Amino acid sequence: MLNKTMQHLGEERSAIRELFEYGNARKKEIGEDKVFDFSIGNPSVPAPACVREEIARLIADMPPAVLHGYTSAQGAYEARKAVSAYLESKSGVPMSADLVYMTCGASASLAIALNALFEEGDEFVVLAPFFPEYRVFAERAGGKLVVCPTDERFHLDLAALDGAINTHTKAVILNSPNNPTGAVYTAEEIEALSALLQRKSEEKGAPVFLLSDEPYRELCYGVEPPYPTKYYRDTILCYSFSKSLSLAGERIGFLALPKALTKAEDVFAAICGAGRALGYVCAPALFQRVCAACMGQSSDIEAYKTNRDILYSALTSYGYECVSPDGAFYLFVKALEEDAVTFCERAKRHELLLVPSNSFGVEGYVRISYCVDRAVIERSLPAFRALIAEYRG
Numbered sequence: 001m002l003n004k005t006m007q008h009l010g011e012e013r014s015a016i017r018e019l020f021e022y023g024n025a026r027k028k029e030i031g032e033d034k035v036f037d038f039s040i041g042n043p044s045v046p047a048p049a050c051v052r053e054e055i056a057r058l059i060a061d062m063p064p065a066v067l068h069g070y071t072s073a074q075g076a077y078e079a080r081k082a083v084s085a086y087l088e089s090k091s092g093v094p095m096s097a098d099l100v101y102m103t104c105g106a107s108a109s110l111a112i113a114l115n116a117l118f119e120e121g122d123e124f125v126v127l128a129p130f131f132p133e134y135r136v137f138a139e140r141a142g143g144k145l146v147v148c149p150t151d152e153r154f155h156l157d158l159a160a161l162d163g164a165i166n167t168h169t170k171a172v173i174l175n176s177p178n179n180p181t182g183a184v185y186t187a188e189e190i191e192a193l194s195a196l197l198q199r200k201s202e203e204k205g206a207p208v209f210l211l212s213d214e215p216y217r218e219l220c221y222g223v224e225p226p227y228p229t230k231y232y233r234d235t236i237l238c239y240s241f242s243k244s245l246s247l248a249g250e251r252i253g254f255l256a257l258p259k260a261l262t263k264a265e266d267v268f269a270a271i272c273g274a275g276r277a278l279g280y281v282c283a284p285a286l287f288q289r290v291c292a293a294c295m296g297q298s299s300d301i302e303a304y305k306t307n308r309d310i311l312y313s314a315l316t317s318y319g320y321e322c323v324s325p326d327g328a329f330y331l332f333v334k335a336l337e338e339d340a341v342t343f344c345e346r347a348k349r350h351e352l353l354l355v356p357s358n359s360f361g362v363e364g365y366v367r368i369s370y371c372v373d374r375a376v377i378e379r380s381l382p383a384f385r386a387l388i389a390e391y392r393g
C-alpha cells in the first residue's frame, strides 16, 4: 500500500531531530534553563542587519505580485547573477548566472546534484564522519554510498580515498568546514585531492565530480577555506544561507557550476531536470532576492568563536578529549565509554543533550552543537564536570 522505504524514513527520523524533540518536551517539563540542548545546528545569532533592511526595502519598493510571485524554476536572474558575480570575485574562477540554480537550502542542493549525476551502478564517496542526510539523499537517488575514513584529526586521508574511488565513483562529497568535526581542509589538502580526482577521472575516462557542500564556509575562526573550484574544474558547489545568514528556516541556498566544468551546460540541464522531478523549482522568491543583496555578509561569528573557546577550554581542562575545531559550530568529543549511545543516555541524566557519533558514521564520539546562547554554555559546565567525575569515580 505504501512505499516502505519512505515509511521507514518517516518513522525512523534522524537521531538529531529525535533529540531536539526530546529537548523541547523536557524543557516544558523541568524548565527551559535546566536543559542543555546541544542537539541541533540551529543558529542562535540573529541574521545580520542587511537581511531585515533588504526585506523592508523589497516590501516597500517591489510590487507584491512580483515579490511573492513565481520566479524562473532555476531562480530569479538577478539573484543568480549576484551569486555568480560574488563567487567569481572571491575565487577568481569564471562563473556564470546561467550555471546557478537557486535551491531550498543545501539539502535541496545535494538531493538535486545527486539525482542529476546518478546513472545505474554509480557510487558516491563520503568522508566519515559525515552529515547523516548524505546517505538518505544518495541512496534515494539510486546510488551506493561508499564511506571513507579520515585521519586522526579528521582531515583527508588520501590513501584511503585512493582505495575508495573506483571506476563506479560518480562523485566525492566534501564538507568543509565540517559537520560534525569543525575541520577545515587546507589548500594543500584540496590540491592533493584534486590531483587524485584528476588521475581517477583519467583512469575512468569520465569525470569524478567533487560535490562541495559548503553551508559553513563563512563560519571559520582564523582560517580561510579554499574554493575547491580553483583547484578542480569538475566541482559542483552546494551552498546554503542557513548558517551564514542565520536563515535556516527560510530554506534558501544554491547550486553553482564553474564555466570550465566538463559539459557544464548538459550538467546544468540535468540539474534543472532533477530540480523539476523532485519539486524543487522556484526557491522562496523573497529570500532569493534578500540573499542576493547580502552576498558576502554573515551573522556575528565572534559569538560562536567565544562559545567554542569557552567550551573547548573547559571540557579539555576537565579531561575530555577533542580536536580544536577551526570552523562550523560543532565540537566532536570522545565519548567516555566505547558505546556513544550509552554515553549520551548517561549525559541525558545530567540534562546534557549530545548527539552520538553513530549517526555520523563513526563510533565512540559525540557532537556538541555550540550555536546556542552563551548562558546555556556557561550553565552547562558543571553538568559536564559532574558527568566526567561520575565516569572517573
Ligand code: PLP
Binding pocket: 041, 104, 105, 106, 107, 108, 131, 175, 178, 179, 213, 215, 239, 240, 241, 242, 248, 252, 253
Ligand atoms: N550539509 C551539512 C553539512 C549540514 O550540516 C546541513 C545542515 O545542518 C546541511 C547540509 C543542510 O543545510 P540546509 O539547512 O541548508 O538544508
